[in-house]
Amino acid sequence: MTSPAPVAPPVPVGGPTLRQERRLVTAIPGPRSVELHARKSAAVARGVGITLPVYVQAAGGGVVLDVDGNTLIDFGSGIAVTGVGNAAPDVVEAVTAQVAQFTHTCFTITGYEGYVEVAELLNDLTPGEHEKRTALFNSGAEAVENAVKIARHYTGRQAVVAFDHAYHGRTNLTMALTAKSMPYKSGFGPFAPEVYRSALSYPFRDGGLPGPEAARRAISQIEKQIGASNVAALVIEPIQGEGGFIVPAPGFLEALADWSRAQGVVFIVDEVQTGFARTGALFASEHEGVVPDLIVTAKGIAGGLPLSAVTGRAEIMDSAHVGGLGGTYGGNPIACAAAVATIRSYQNDGLIERARQIETVLRRGLESLQASDARIGDVRGRGAMMAIELVDPSTAEPDPALTARVSALAHAQGVILLTCGTYGNVIRFLPPLTISDDLLLDGLAVVRDALAAS
Structure with a gap:
């Protein structure tokens, strides 16, 4: 037997x-x-x-x-990704339903509602009451790179300023924006040109320098070493992630945003790690009352599925020509379904x-x-x-x-x-x-x- x-x-x-x-x-x-x-x-x-x-x-x-x-x-959440919890029931349900419908078309070939719905939510929820547009991508680094690309196209300028201790990703341009050599940059150069670095407010290590004074120090460095008229964008994390969870002194971000606005510089806030309720506000910029020109989101956006976004002022986002933004997988329908469920959870739960x-x-x-x-x-x-x-x-x-x-x-x-x-x-x-x-x-x-x- x-x-x-x-x-x-x-x-x-x-x-x-x-x-x-x-x-x-x-x-x-x-x-x-x-x-x-x-x-x-x-x-x-x-x-x-x-x-x-x-x-x-x-x-x-x-x-x-x-x-x-x-x-x-x-105590890691996949590096701040699973804010709504892993395998969150509403996310699982939304993903399962979408998989049964279709898994991919490429939004730049044939569109679908999920992409549009995610864009509408981000336009509505990100800081500022101005008219906005959104473009979706796959990773935080890809979104940062596209934000810089958009800023350069809009301003006609080339220089981009990041800050001490910054981390913005592992692509060539975002490695250039990132400060730390090992393990992110060592041996991988040369890096994208026209990327510069300025001083951050780091209260524990700069003697508690007040935020406005720290901003004046950074701005003076930018003006003297680069020239404001050459700067397309400032890129900054409102609380640094890989750089050490550094919270700038109050007034630092606001002063940088004001200077950027006065100089025609696009103020890009990288909320890849800080976004989506992580810091006790939907976006960390809200703690300082800062309204970015462009805001970059990823990580917590879709409950663990790969998705990222650039959201910002309509005139800046719309400056890129048709076909200038996109990618095969950007705004994948399954990730968009997960994002809608995830964002609703942040709002309602x-x-x-x-x-x-x-x-x-x-x-x-x-x-x-x-x-x-x-x-x-x-x-x-x-x-x-x-x-x-x-x-x-x-x-x-x-x-x-x-x-x-x-x-x-x-x-x-x-x-x-x-x-x-x-x-x-x-x-x-x-x-x-x-x-x-x-x-x-x-x-x-x-x-x-x-x-x-x-």
């Missing part, structure tokens, strides 16, 4: 149905993850690194379930307020740690975008080695923790907005213990 074929165990369903707790059943990484990582090393280019080599089978709420059955606290609540929990916990550990030089951020900067307490010099130790210990205890900063000494906290307070507190306790052991 033939034995019945073995039945594979059911694959866990992701989303909020996952049990919301940290639970380790193996070492991190576990044996199945180790096996998959060996396959990765043999099949995937070495330059594609993995911060924490666990391999995922499901995720949702504030946790990630790996292939060994370990449940990890998610209390996620902006939830980001503020997360800040309260994280800030209280991190400032308590700082009070007892002088190696935490600074606690900063907004909403669910918080960070600590680790330093030598006697000199305030960056301490990347300590940062690496703390991160590694947290990983081993089941907390997905990301580092950043030009000096590699910043730990960032980017949980999904769907995370519970219990998970936040448990994750903070792991970080506390990791600091104590380091």
